[in-house]
Amino acid sequence: MGDITEVRFHSRGGQGGATAAKILGMAAFFDGKYSTSLAVYGAERRGAAIISGTRISDTEVKRYSNLRSPDYIVIIDPVLVEIADVTAGASENTIFLINNRGECPPALEDYRLYAVDVTSISLDLGLTVAGTPVLNTPMLGALAKLGLVKQTSLKRAIKKIYSDPRNIKAAEIAYERVVRVQNLQYTLAASEELEEEAYEELEAEGAI
Amino acid sequence: MIAREVEDRYGFGTNTVNREEYLLKGNSSCPGCTAMLAIRHILKAAGPDTFVLVSACCAVVCEGISPNTCMALPTLDTAFACTAAMASGVRAAVRERGINVIAIAGDGGTVDIGVQALSGAIERNTDFLYVCYDNEAYGNTGMQRSGSTPFGASTTTTPFGKKEDKKDIAAIISAHNIPYMATACPSYPMDLQRKVKRALSIEGPKFLHVLTPCPPGWRISTEKAIEIGKLAVGSCSFFLYETENRSFSMSKPSLDAMKNPIPVKDYLRVQGRFSRMSEEDIEITQRKVDANIAYYREAFGL
Amino acid sequence: MMTTQTELEKDRGLFVTGCEAAARAVLVAKPSVIAAYPITPQTEIVEKLSRFIGEERHDCQYIAVESEHSALAACIGASSCGARTFTATSSHGLLYMAEMVHWAAIGRLPIVMANANRALGSGWNIWADHLDSLSMRDSGWLQFYTSTVQEVYDTILIAFRAAENEDVMLPAMVCLDGFLLTHINQPLHLIDEKRYQEEFLDEIRIPHALNFDAPHTLGTLVVPTDNYKIQHNRKVSMDLVKDVIKDAEAEFLRLFGREYHPVMEYRTDNAEVLIVAMGTLAKEAEDAIDMLRFRGVKAGLLQLRQFRPFPDEIVDIISGSKAEKVVIIDRDYSGGCGGIIAQEIKARLYDAGVMREIVNVIAGLGGQDITAEDITKMVEIEGGEFWWGI
Known part of the structure; x- marks a missing residue:
């Protein structure tokens, strides 16, 4: 029973959330780790809110139960922030990744939040399926940037699932473009850091 | 014996009929059973390279008690609802084109409980011949009504006569655009055997609907069974025809009967099962038969 | 679109669902007839199988039947003619084929079936529950319950050998929890197929299969003076199979390095x-x-x-x-x-x-x-x- 990194994806039916979980798990597997990925199915209709997840560990993952305390929460469709309980089980250490231009939805002000506009990336590349931009593969590119899996492993996993090379390209672009959102949590953390630095300085000077 | 000598010497007579027996004597059918007679003819026409499936029906009981069997061909007895599905399985395992797969079921096992599996097997193009021998009731359990029991017939579950019409299984089957289907009656054995041979020469699903008068069930004396079959055809209560690739042809006994049909009453009144029918009910039946004759005349220019 | 798995297959490590693992195991055992009907959450097994067969990686007849009852009936028909057969189902599908489940065991036909454990209605529920297959526990099938994607794969491979043993001749059911195991992706290590076919699983030989050399009838009336003896024969086989399974598991460990016990x-x-x-x-x-x-x-x-x-x-x-x-x-x-x-x-x-x-x-x-x-x-x-x- 080792430490398990849990990643939860929020998407809607047809956006490839379950496949994202699978590709991430496969990439971790290529990294030499143990992983599992699952989808919590409800109605399998297009457009329904879907939760999928990946567990990554250095030892065998023996869990089948639902993810309870995710380390990463990936919101593929930003509308879901208002519809689904995206912060369920989240703690102050949980990292959020959202598909938008860098805005912070009010519900995520207290969390570490990263953003990348994968919709535009795919539209610019013409990476669409039945007129809809592909969101899952670039989202995974951004996740790789956050250090979850190696980029090479991710690319290898994407190749196993999708034949269109633009998926790889989209992941690469998202890897470069993902940014930390300067929300309330960021500001507080930054000021705390400053405070700490100032404190340390004072301490070093022997003032305290 | 004499016939055989004549045949061997002069090369005519019944030499088109396979002399081998694949349904052996000593089986446990009722005296005068035309279902087993029909099966005997069918297997003779099919020949030795044949796998047989027998549904839960009279025929399975007539085979005898394990480990004995009256079947001289490899035979698989099946559960009631699944005969056609099991035939799909047999055909998937035995893919050689020269080997026949023949599934045999009664009317209940075909038009009622087995109709779904049959529809599926035809739709998925199973290369087999499905034979429904129709004694117009659940004979094996003691003559209860089936979907194939005709209007007016008394059975143990329609003690005052059936109020509904016989299910038109032919229409159901032909709606599947089956490559070959035919009707037959062992009262016309050469017609029956010819149709079996024709059917087996065609690849894909084939359906044969055989009317088999049942002496105890129809309440007729044993020696009348063949004659009753002829009355069924002669009165146009049952038509003998075949359809190959949507091309319809009425068989000779029915063509002859249509020219001058025997009154239906003559067919019904000799059977105990119709004894409760009123004159009015018989009139109703006659009108339905007349309508059928008119339909065939008009539709096929007969 | 899936790309070729060749590269992955080289190191025999895949990252797949329980359903895909089941389908891949079946391909290794090479049944000649598969008949199945879709039902959630089993469907991916037969989707994968029909896809693999369609890609002509497998000389197998896939019968797309119109119901589960017919699925198992078709397997019974093929098995009665000596074929190795496989089907998969779940929940209501298993209960719909219940008559055939018993028929296959009493008929001593070594059919292998995967069952995705799922709850029963009324009140539709597609999630994991063991009552579907446990309610078939008295039918005379061997029953295995698996806990990982790897175990699904290995157990199906073992099940074919146990079922087809000449002292056994009984059908085997390999169960995997609906969604929890059917749909989870986990690492899967494939075995050396050639080794399996040459050293682990013999050519199928069903002694009572129909044939032209000595035509016989399967399933004629069995009277009370015989029926109980036939049932007792089944008991004897059920007793024997315990060691047959252990032997198969030991052999699997020796050849493929993974250990299983009842x-x-x-x-x-x-x-x-x-x-x-x-x-x-x-x-x-x-x-x-x-x-x-x-x-x-x-x-x-x-x-x-x-x-x-x-x-x-x-x-x-x-x-x-x-x-x-x-x-x-x-x-x-x-x-x-x-x-x-x-x-x-x-x-x-x-x-x-x-x-x-x-x-x-x-x-x-x-x-x-x-x-x-x-x-x-x-x-x-x-x-x-x-x-x-x-």
């Missing part, structure tokens, strides 16, 4: 409390055991991998252990009679004169989410039947 023990050394679980709950329970041991509770796990024939060794393991308490988790409930696994174990303990405190926890019904943390709390429950979450 009852899998996990940290049972010096255990003072034992947990018994089946399917994915058993795997989740391993984490629970680790947590309990970490907290100083001497707990151990028995994973029931084989349910039919029922493994007698579970009694020896329990009686040979120091455990005073046995917690049996049932993902099923037999109306008015508690959990089915608990009933069976209790009956055998009684026969052996072994008395232990038995806690029967009914948990995970209809996909109820049960975590490792939940399982750690089950050891604190006092004896009797306990419904988790009520």
Whole structure:
């Protein structure tokens, strides 16, 4: 029973959330780790809110139960922030990744939040399926940037699932473009850091 | 014996009929059973390279008690609802084109409980011949009504006569655009055997609907069974025809009967099962038969 | 679009679902006839199989039937002619084919079936529950319950050998929890197919199969003076198959390096409390055991991998252990009679004169989410039947 990194994806039916979980798990597997990925199915209709997840560990993952305390929460469709309980089980250490231009939805002000506009990336590349931009593969590119899996492993996993090379390209672009959102949590953390630095300085000077 | 000598010497007579027996004597059918007679003819026409499936029906009981069997061909007895599905399985395992797969079921096992599996097997193009021998009731359990029991017939579950019409299984089957289907009656054995041979020469699903008068069930004396079959055809209560690739042809006994049909009453009144029918009910039946004759005349220019 | 798996197959490591693992195992065993009907959450097995067959990687006839009853009937027809056959189903599909389930066992046909365990209606529920296959426990099929994607694959490969053994000739059902195992992706290591075909699984030979050399009839009337003898023959085979399965598992370990037993023990050394679980709950329970041991509770796990024939060794393991308490988790409930696994174990303990405190926890019904943390709390429950979450 080792430490398990849990990643939860929020998407809607047809956006490839379950496949994202699978590709991430496969990439971790290529990294030499143990992983599992699952989808919590409800109605399998297009457009329904879907939760999928990946567990990554250095030892065998023996869990089948639902993810309870995710380390990463990936919101593929930003509308879901208002519809689904995206912060369920989240703690102050949980990292959020959202598909938008860098805005912070009010519900995520207290969390570490990263953003990348994968919709535009795919539209610019013409990476669409039945007129809809592909969101899952670039989202995974951004996740790789956050250090979850190696980029090479991710690319290898994407190749196993999708034949269109633009998926790889989209992941690469998202890897470069993902940014930390300067929300309330960021500001507080930054000021705390400053405070700490100032404190340390004072301490070093022997003032305290 | 004499016939055989004549045949061997002069090369005519019944030499088109396979002399081998694949349904052996000593089986446990009722005296005068035309279902087993029909099966005997069918297997003779099919020949030795044949796998047989027998549904839960009279025929399975007539085979005898394990480990004995009256079947001289490899035979698989099946559960009631699944005969056609099991035939799909047999055909998937035995893919050689020269080997026949023949599934045999009664009317209940075909038009009622087995109709779904049959529809599926035809739709998925199973290369087999499905034979429904129709004694117009659940004979094996003691003559209860089936979907194939005709209007007016008394059975143990329609003690005052059936109020509904016989299910038109032919229409159901032909709606599947089956490559070959035919009707037959062992009262016309050469017609029956010819149709079996024709059917087996065609690849894909084939359906044969055989009317088999049942002496105890129809309440007729044993020696009348063949004659009753002829009355069924002669009165146009049952038509003998075949359809190959949507091309319809009425068989000779029915063509002859249509020219001058025997009154239906003559067919019904000799059977105990119709004894409760009123004159009015018989009139109703006659009108339905007349309508059928008119339909065939008009539709096929007969 | 899926790209070629060749590269992955080279190191024989894949990351796939339980359904795909099942389909890949079936391909290795090379049945000549597969008949199946779609039902959630089993469907991916037959989708994958029809896809693989369509890609002509496999000389196999795939029969797309119109119902589960016909699926098993078609397998029975093919098996009666000597073919190796496979089907897969779940829940309502299994119960719809119930007549044929019994027919296949009584007919001594070594058909292999995968069943995705799923709850029964009314009140549609597509999630994991063991009552579907457990309600078929008396039919005379071998029954295996698996806990990982790898185990699904390996167990199907073992099941073909056990079922087709000439002393056995009984059908085998390999069960995997709906969604939890059918749809999860996990690493899967493939075996050397050639080695399996040459050294592990013989050519199928069904002694009573129909043939032209000595035509006979399968299934004629069996009168009371014979029927009980035929049923007893089945009992004899059910007794023999216990060793046949163990032998197959030992051979699998020798050839392919993975170890299986009818009852899998996990940290049972010096255990003072034992947990018994089946399917994915058993795997989740391993984490629970680790947590309990970490907290100083001497707990151990028995994973029931084989349910039919029922493994007698579970009694020896329990009686040979120091455990005073046995917690049996049932993902099923037999109306008015508690959990089915608990009933069976209790009956055998009684026969052996072994008395232990038995806690029967009914948990995970209809996909109820049960975590490792939940399982750690089950050891604190006092004896009797306990419904988790009520």
